[in-house]
Amino acid sequence: QQQVKQSPQSLIVQKGGISIINCAYENTAFDYFPWYQQFPGKGPALLIAIRPDVSEKKEGRFTISFNKSAKQFSLHIMDSQPGDSATYFCAATTGGGNKLTFGTGTQLKVEL
Amino acid sequence: GAVVSQHPSWVICKSGTSVKIECRSLDFQATTMFWYRQFPKQSLMLMATSNEGSKATYEQGVEKDKFLINHASLTLSTLTVTSAHPEDSSFYICSAPTSGRDEQFFGPGTRLTVL
Numbered sequence: 717q718q719q720v721k722q723s724p725q726s727l728i729v730q731k732g733g734i735s736i737i738n739c740a741y742e743n744t745a746f747d748y749f750p751w752y753q754q755f756p757g758k759g760p761a762l763l764i765a766i767r768p769d770v771s772e773k774k775e776g777r778f779t780i781s782f783n784k785s786a787k788q789f790s791l792h793i794m795d796s797q798p799g800d801s802a803t804y805f806c807a808a809t810t811g812g813g814n815k816l817t818f819g820t821g822t823q824l825k826v827e828l
Numbered sequence: 829g830a831v832v833s834q835h836p837s838w839v840i841c842k843s844g845t846s847v848k849i850e851c852r853s854l855d856f857q858a859t860t861m862f863w864y865r866q867f868p869k870q871s872l873m874l875m876a877t878s879n880e881g882s883k884a885t886y887e888q889g890v891e892k893d894k895f896l897i898n899h900a901s902l903t904l905s906t907l908t909v910t911s912a913h914p915e916d917s918s919f920y921i922c923s924a925p926t927s928g929r930d931e932q933f934f935g936p937g938t939r940l941t942v943l
Contacts, residue, residue, distance in 0.1 A: 748930040759834075759921050759934035760872070805871060809932075813860055813925030816932060818871045 720808050722819030729826050735793040737822045739806035742787065746808040750816070751780065751791050754803045763804075764791070796826045830856045830926050834935035841912055842943055849907045849938045851878075851922030857902035858924035862932070863895075866919045878905040878922075912942045 721740045729735045739749075747768055752760035766773045766780040766789065773780045779792040793800055806819040831854040841847050851861055859880045864872040876897050877885040884897035894916075896908040909916055921937040 750930075750932070752934070757919075757937070757939070759832075759923075759937045762931060762933060765931070809930070811930045813927075813930065813932070815862060815874055815877060816923075820871050821869075823869070 720806060720817050720819045722806050722822060724822060725820070726823045727825070729796045729824065731796065731798060731826055731828050733796050733826075735796045735800065735824055735826070736790060737804055737806070737824075738788065738790045739808075739819050740786075740788045741808050741817075743808070743817075744787070745810050746817075748809050748811040749780070749782065749789050750807050750809075751778075752805045752807065754805065754821075760805060793824075796824075798826045798828060801825050830854075830924070830931070830933045832922065832924050832933050832935040834920075834922060834938050836938060837936060838939040838941075840941045840943065843913050844911055846908055846910045847912055847940060849909075849920055849922075849940075851905045851907070851924070851935050853903045853924045856924075856926050858905075859902060859927070861899060861905040861922055861924045863897060863905070863907050864921045864923070866921060866937075872921060875907075880905075909940065912940070914942045916940065917942045 750765035751763045753763045754760040764778045768784045777794045782789045804822045807816040809816045833852045835850045861878040863875045878897045878899040880899045886892045899905040923932045923934045925932045
């Protein structure tokens with residue numbers, strides 16, 4: 717029940733395309749869902765996050781879509797750029813600074 | 829976002845020695861910090877929750893006598909890998925939530941190689 721399932725494991729997108737990464741969770745106590753971006757040899761960086769009281773959140777080229785009834789959420793990267801090539805992790809927590817449960821990660825490669 | 833630092837960024841040690849890794853919150857106070865380890869091309873695995881002024885809480889399967897955690901102040905937590913062996917070689921990352929908020933910020937990580 718603590719798992720967060722993430723797909724796909726890897727993704728190749730052409731420059732300018734849309735990258736879509738999906739996550740699903742089971743624990744209905746989760747109420748905060750962040751996405752992290754990690755470059756090789758670096759720590760994860762908070763990209764964008766959402767709470768279940770909204771269905772979508774957009775920040776620049778990054779959008780989270782949230783489906784509470786399906787217990788699914790996804791990250792959309794619009795106009796994908798080579799600089800977006802990184803590993804992306806979804807996560808979930810009960811909030812308030814509690815521990816994060818991470819997805820398995822998606823390795824994104826944006827090709828020219 | 830808030831800044832979390834780690835020191836050292838990388839360390840190489842001989843088998844049987846101990847290594848200390850520091851995690852600092854630079855511009856905020858953190859009563860709680862988290863320690864993770866990450867193997868190549870894998871996700872982050874939570875090792876323990878570091879609590880300021882009290883004992884750390886370890887995840888199932890993590891040896892608390894091997895991975896000593898001390899959270900001596902509101903801005904510093906340390907992880908000591910005792911009697912390190914080659915299988916302890918990994919990328920160790922800490923994170924800290926900002927007080928009263930949901931956001932958690934990660935340090936840059938420490939690459940440990942045990943020869």
